[in-house]
Amino acid sequence: MNPLLTIDGLTAGYGALAVLHGIAFSIDPGQTTVLLGANGAGKTTTLRAICGMTWRRGRIVFDGRDLAASRTEKIAGAGIAHVPQGRGTFSDFSVEENLALGAYLRNDKASIQEDIQRWYELFPRLAERRSQAAGSLSGGEQQMLAIARALMSRPRLLLLDEPSLGLAPLVTKELFACLSRLREELALTMLIVEQNANLALEFADQCHVLERGRLVTSGRAADMRANDEVRRAYLGY
Ligand SMILES: Nc1ncnc2c1ncn2[C@@H]1O[C@H](COP(=O)(O)OP(=O)(O)O)[C@@H](O)[C@H]1O
Ligand SMILES: [Mg+2]
Structure with a gap:
């Protein structure tokens, strides 16, 4: 199976500032990937770079097409939808x-x-x-x-930036139940940034941890829950 999205050597930022420094990962069709990382690590910038909302270098291959030089509208038309933070x-x-x-x-x-x-x-x-x-x-x-x-827009890849931000726990639970149904019914592929790491790791298949614009840990979400560093930094136990 070919990945739906492959990011390779992605460097991106704003003006003179590079925020991402050569990150690489791929997402298989139907899979959910979660990005974890402290404030300012570059999670939002990763989603924005995929959508063509920052400058970027490297490869962003979606469904076999390199979109790294494409404009936001073309990227949306190719099947990537973005739910921004806020x-x-x-x-x-x-x-x-x-x-x-x-x-x-x-x-x-x-x-x-x-x-x-x-x-x-x-x-x-x-x-x-x-x-x-x-x-x-x-x-x-x-x-x-x-x-x-x-x-x-009938996307094949949905990018979600901190969907639970500011929501009460019960509302967050309801939201993720809806996302689960969506994923089942549409076989939708998702890339999600989420500060509720417990919930995100339960929901996702794969996990990447960003630190200062670099991926420092990657693996199956289920395994990440057992990773001491991830537990201490993001799960709080
Ligand atoms: N529009 C912007 N212009 C300049 N710098 C920005 C902009 N947006 C974010 N940054 C900087 O990029 C870095 C990463 O930000 P961001 O991707 O929003 O982090 P995260 O989503 O992981 O909290 C931060 O240092 C932030 O200050
Ligand atoms: Mg953010």
Whole structure:
């Protein structure tokens, strides 16, 4: 099986600053990979680099195509969707308008409606609030909306940046239950940055640990839970 995404020798940053220094990993189709690391390690920058939102050098091969020189819109069109840290929904627009905006690269009107109904089934709270402004939703609902909106582009790879940030434990649990269902139903491949390492390692197949822009540990998520360093630094026991 060929990996869906391969990153090799990826160096990326902002202006004169290099944040990532030659990182490499790959993700197989259907797999979930979690990136762990302290604040400022470069997790968000990794997701942004994949999406073409930073300068970058190295290879970013998605589905056999090197996207390292491609622009954000082309990368989205190739099948990579990004749910940024802080969610980035349009707060003045309604839930339904936000979902429709997520399909801006598509022109198949009928199936866009079908997809919206499908995400309403998965996230019933969005259905109840379809006419409400996104800004009036709770944090958990906004995160669900951000994910559902990302899915409107029918991605094959979903990048999630700290989806549980600021959410209560129960809401976080509900969110991850939805993500599990998504993964099963769509065979969606995910790359997720998550500060709740316990939850993330339970959810993911593979794990990479970033330190100051370099990958220092990589392996199966299940094995990482037994790794002393990972336990001390990220699991707190
Ligand atoms: N837009 C930006 N311009 C300049 N430096 C940035 C920008 N965004 C992040 N950085 C710097 O890049 C480093 C890594 O940031 P980030 O990828 O956001 O880390 P993480 O998500 O792991 O907390 C930090 O030192 C941060 O200050
Ligand atoms: Mg971040």
